[in-house]
Amino acid sequence: MANPLLQINNLTKSFGDRVLFSNISFGIAEGDKIGLIAENGAGKTSLLNIIAGKEPGDSGRIVFRNDIRFAYLEQSPQFDPGLTVLEACFQSGNEAVKVIARYEEIISSGNHQELDEILAKMDMLKAWDYEQRIRQILSQLKIFRLDQKIGELSGGQIKRVALANVLISEPELIMLDEPTNHLDLEMVEWLEGYLSRSAISLLMVTHDRYFLDRVCSQIIEIDDRQIYTYKGNYAYYLEKREERIAAQHAETESARNIYRKELDWMRRQPQARATKAKSRIDAFHELEEKLKQRRQTGDIRLSAKGSYIGKKIFEACNVTKSFGEIKITENFNYIFTRYEKMGIIGNNGTGKSTFIKMLLGIEPPDSGSFDIGETVNFGYYSQEGLQFDEQTKVIDVVQKIAEVVDLGNGNKLTASQFLQHFLFAPAKQHDYVYKLSGGEKRRLHLCTVLIKNPNFLVLDEPTNDLDIVTLNILEEYLIDFKGCLIVISHDRYFMDKVVDHLLCFHGNAEIQDFPGNYTQYREWKTEEDRRVAEETKSSRPSKPVEKAAPATKTRLTFKERQEFEALEAEIQRLESEKEELTRQLSSGTLSSEELIAASNRITQVIDLIEEKSDRWLELSEFA
Template sequence: MANPLLQIDTLTKSFGDRMLFRNISFGVAEGDKIGLIAGNGAGKTSLLNIIAGKEPSDNGRVVFRNDIRFAYLEQSPQFDPGLTVLEACFQTENEAVKVIARYEEIMESGNHLELDEILAKMDLLKAWDYEQRIRQILSQLKIFQLDQKIGELSGGQVKRVALANTLISEPELIMLDEPTNHLDLDMVEWLEEYLSRSNISLLMVTHDRYFLDRVCTQIIEIDDRQIYSYKGNYAYYLEKRGERIVVQNAEADSAQNIYRKELDWMRRQPQARATKAKSRIDAFYELEEQVKQRNQANDIKLSAKGSYIGKKIFEANHITKSFGDIKITDDFNYIFTRYEKMGIIGNNGTGKSTFIKMLLGIEQPDSGNFDIGETVNFGYYSQEGLQFDEQTKVIDAVQKIAEVIDLGNGNKLTASQFLQHFLFAPAKQHDFVYKLSGGEKRRLHLCTVLIKNPNFLILDEPTNDLDIITLNILEEYLIGFKGCLIVISHDRYFMDKVVDHLLCFHGDAEIQDFPGNYTQYRDWKSLEDKRVAEETKPPKPIKTSEKPVQQEKTKLTFREKQEFEGLEAEIQRLETEKEQLAQQLSSGNLSSEELINASNRISQVVSLIDEKTYRWLELSEFA
């Protein structure tokens, strides 16, 4: 059995009369990579905060193995805004930083009594090259200006600095709360590979289903205040959860039939005989509670009629836009067709959101124009649009926009019914907005966009902080949506399901129209990158029969003869080292630092082999 690193025993947490989870227990062992799944507001972040000691529980306990190296990436990390990026990386509470600080104190004080112990800890924690490792990981996460103040960074950049801080200490156990938010696709795939190859044990909350599928070996679900554990990846979880829901629904149907009979008995029960059947009455109330808690989320289906949209949607005519030296578009032209579903991808800062804002008229192009059809009715969801009066009730926020939504075919939903489809129970609809979690507020914002019944939806990062259940509902809605759609998202699974082609923003106004979904694009790009690498590979040095005019040498000098005799053995030694490095790189057992070092070394070895081989060929002419 694997060595346990963390044990959760009978943990309970509530806020007022709202129970998040009750008496839940589970453990994390060495090598476990666990994904934590639950609906918005079900207590995922609260559970992580309790484990990290940042929030109290009502009862239960959290037990770590002694001397464990542990790190936690919060959903919204905080730093002193006056610190530089590099300084922020030395302000964390990880063990390496503490040892470095103690070493510096000892050296400054001149009291070297603890020096031997501290030097041993510095070696153990690889603290000597800590700054170099910080720089390497930050560069992987596209943070290059290490002297920039934290207060000048965007929220996404701060999250990436915090992620670097979390990874740099190479902890034995790491907790991540929505680590892929604010990462572009290349960084998500880098982090995915890093966590898959490392020996770090992991407890993670994320809505990125490809990430869950490729990284996690176990899924834990919080549902109806209980824990359900699945030993497998996300695909396995979906299969087994489906089986569990079938069983639960069958039990609920049986309970519903019994409930009807018991309810009839209760109504006919004479008041005078109530005390004689107390046990049966108590059983009735338990059964009533069970029936009320029936899980029907998997049965939710939602579609919308969509208002009429004509054949002309929009045309982009010679759109040019830049911010200083940064080009967003340059003489860009595009004709958007009826019922088109487009995904927009690209690294952060390449202009995806700016392009959308120009289409909506929020931002003006430097030159060119968008010609938009008369029947187009935009619905726009963005992180910036998430603004509510905190003292407004959920139901009032939606009813201000529309009392009823038309689903077509004579079917209509009231605002309350529409909210229920997006998992706002009737009691929740009468909560004030300030009581909602971050994910619930985003879900409410999405409802306020969709209930307007637009025929052209523009969604800018709609999946951030939405739970997987809501994402499935939204995906089904968009698949059946009878209108046009543009989605900007880093969620690969989401893009694969809902879009039929991509606009790829590569930066410097380079925009590629790709006829397929994200997975098809990545497969194509991988093949294209290999082809380009082959074409640009420098030719191997070849023996030439032509001798320079000035070369009149006919035999080797004594020193050259010694060099020639040593070259063959040296080349063989380098070839052996190259094979060993290649095996190490493909083993999946290297730490991040070892991976970087081995990668750098194999490049050096290949260059040395080419250099030594060329020299051997030169000398062999006269051997």
Template sequence: MANPLLQVDTLTKSFGDRLLFQDISFGISEGDKIGLIANNGSGKTTLLNILAGKEPYDEGRIVFRNSIRVAYLEQDPVFNPDQTVLEACFNHQNEIVTAIARYEEALASDTQEGLQDAFTQMDLLKAWDYEQRIKQILGKLNIHRLSQKMGELSGGQIKRIALANVLISEPDLILLDEPTNHLDLNMVEWLEDYLSRSAISLLMVTHDRYFLDRVCSKIWELDSSGLYTYEGNYSYFLEKREERISARNAETERAKNLLRKELEWMRRQPQARATKAKSRIDAFYKLEDKARAQKQEDNLRLAAKGLYIGNKIFEARHVTKHFGDLCITKDFSYVFSRYEKMGIVGNNGTGKSTFIKMLLGEMEPDSGDFDIGETVRFGYYSQDGLEFDNQAKVIDVVKDIAEVIDLGDGTRLTASQFLQHFLFAPDKQHNYVYKLSGGEKRRLYLCTVLIKNPNFLVLDEPTNDLDIVTLSILEDYLAQFKGCVIVISHDRYFMDKVTDHLLVFDGKGVITNYPGNYTQYREWKSQEDQKQVESVKPRTSDPHTFKPASPLKNKLTFKEKKELEQLEKEIGLFEKEKGLIEENLSSGTLPSDKLIEASTRYSDLLTLIDDKTFRWMELSERL
């Protein structure tokens, strides 16, 4: 049985009269990888904040195992804007950074008091190569300018640095709130592989369903103030959740039938209410609550017609755009078809959002142009489009745009009805905007775009901060949308369901038109990469045919072979010296001056071994 890391009993949390969860109990053990799912505003982030000690709770008990290391990736991390990227990583408080600080403090003091203990702790936490690990993880997350000030970075870059801090510290348990937000598709796949291979336990909130499916072995669902657990991945969760809801609805129907009989009994004796059996009256009110508890599935079909759109949509004609040395597009031409649903993919910084802004006329290309059809009416959902009056009511925000939306089949929905389709219940519609969670504000922003009834939707990262239920509704809406769609998203599941072909940006001005969804593209790309690798491998000659061997371009020179032999000897000697120093330092018999000398030499050896090993690997690959 796995060792427990955390046990939570009868946890309750509310905000005023709004109950988030009540009497929920759960445990997390070593090796658990858990995905937490709920509608926006149900308390996912609040629960993570409570476990991280950043928010109080009303009732219950939370017990962590002694000496456990916990790291938390917040949805909106905050850093000192005056720090550099590297300083932000070293100033991020965790056990390893604290150990490094203690070691450096003891080393710099006159008496070297506590140096032996500090050294032992550094060794125990594997803190000697911490800076190298920082650089490796930041590189994987496409953060390379380590001297750049934090105040100069975008929100996405800050989130990636916070993620790097979490991963570098190698905790026993990590809490992740939307870890894939602001990561491009290659980074998401790298993180997916890293977490699935790692022994770290985790509890995470994410809307990325492929990520959930491939990383998590358990799913927890917050629903109706309770917590439901599913021992399987996201696909298993979908199947079992449907069974749970069906059973719950069947139970509710039975309760409704029984309630009708009880109502008749209550009404027959109004004058004798005081003498009725108290237990039966109490049971009646409990039954009434159960009868009202039927789960309404909110993924109702919306098939908005959109305004009429002609045959001419838009044509990109020899479009070129640069930002300094970065080439976004180079002589790009494309004719967009009627009812086309296109996905745009590429690493961060390759110009996807810039392309969209040129299409919408918000930015001018260096040369070339976009010819837009006269009937095209854009609806644009941008990454930074959340600009609401926080003192306005939700219903008024939508009504200010349109009172009704035409679904195209003779059906018209009022603003209130439209909001209900996107999970804003009538009582929620009269809340002020400032009371909404981040995900709920995103959902409201989506409603303000769709209710304008455009015929060409342009969605730039629409999946960020939206819950899975809302994404399912949006996917159904787009599948039946009678118009054109362009989507930029790192959510592979969403892209697969919504788009029928891709534009792939490589960051060097080349844009590839791929006829298929994202999964098909990745399979094709993997095959092409494999062919590329195989094409540069030396081919074995036919045993029956004499062919003179052709020299390899990168074959080692005589001098490099000698260098490789010397490196092997040097690395062996350095490793042996390192082992001897470790034994002396652990003995506790060295005087203070020798202890300082040995510690300094030990740090130098680690650097030398890293440098020599890197060069050895570089040369070995060319043998």
């Protein structure tokens, strides 16, 4: 049996009279990679915050294994904007950083009573090379300017710095709240591979279904204040969840049949009922209450006719835009066709949002123009979100825009009915905006865009912070949408379902038109990269036969033999120096200046030993 790392017992959390979850229990063992799924507002982030000790639960118990290394990536990490990237990584508060801070405090104070203990901890946590690990992880996450201020970074860059802070500490258990939000596709795929290969145990909230499917081996769903556990990936969860819902429907239908019979019996009873019938009456009221609480979980499908759109949509004519030396577009031309559904992908900073802002007239091009058809009625969902009056009720926000939405074929929905399709129950519609979760506010923003009945939707990162249930509803809406669509998204599953071709922004005004969805693009790019690599290899000039190296190396050259023997002696010398430095640091006889010098030198020695050992191992294969 796997070693347990964390156990949650009978945990309950509520806000006022609203219960998020009640008496839930589950555990996390070594090697578990768990995805946490629920509707927005069901308590996913609250559960993670309670486990991390950032907010209290109402009741229940959370037990971590002793001395566990634990890290938490919050949905919206916060750093002091005045710190540099490197300083922010040393502000993380993980165990290694605390030990480094304590070591420096001891060195500077001259009081060496705890030095032996701290040195042992420095070795155990590999704290001597902590800064080197920071640089390595940040470079993998495409953060290269370690002296840049946090206040100058984009949301995606800040998320990557926070992610680096989590990974650098090499925890045994990590919790990630929407780790793919604000990451571009390249970073999402890197993180997916990293977590899949790693032995780290994981509890994660994400709406990225490909990510869930490829990383997680277990799914926990919060539904109707309870949890349901599925021992498999996301595809397995979908299958078993359908079976659970079907069983619940059958149980509910059986209960309704009993209820109808009991209701008929209740109506036929005289007012002065016999005492012996009291238990049956009580059972009837209990059944009635249960049926009231049961909610319908059938498929929600919403479609809108979209207002009429003519044949002319828009034409981009020699559009050029740059910010200083950063080129977004250069003499870009494109004719957008009727009912086209385009996805825009590319790394952060390549100009995707700027492009659609130029189309919408929010950002002017440096030269060129967009010629837009007279019948085009844009609906724009922005990445920044919408600023609501926090003291306004949800229903009032939507009714100010439209009381009724026309679905075509004589079908209409009131604002309240429309909100219900996007999972705002009637009671929830009368909540004030300030009571909504971040995901619920994004969902409300989406409703304010769609209820205007546009014929051209422009959606910039619509999937961020939306739960999977809402994503499914939105996907079905967009598939049936009788209009045009441009969507920017890092959600690969979402893009595969709703778009028919892509504009790929590669940076420096290089824009590629690809006829297919994201998965087809990745398959093409992988094959193209392989083909280019093979062509490059075959195009290199071949060396003369007499100078060609043997196909298989079997022995060292004379110079390599000399290097190999020298390395053995050098590594032995460095190991001796390391032992001597460790002895000096532990002796308590060094001055503050000598301690600092010895501390710096031992870090250099460790790096040299690692570098020369790698080379020795490489040469030893042929020695």
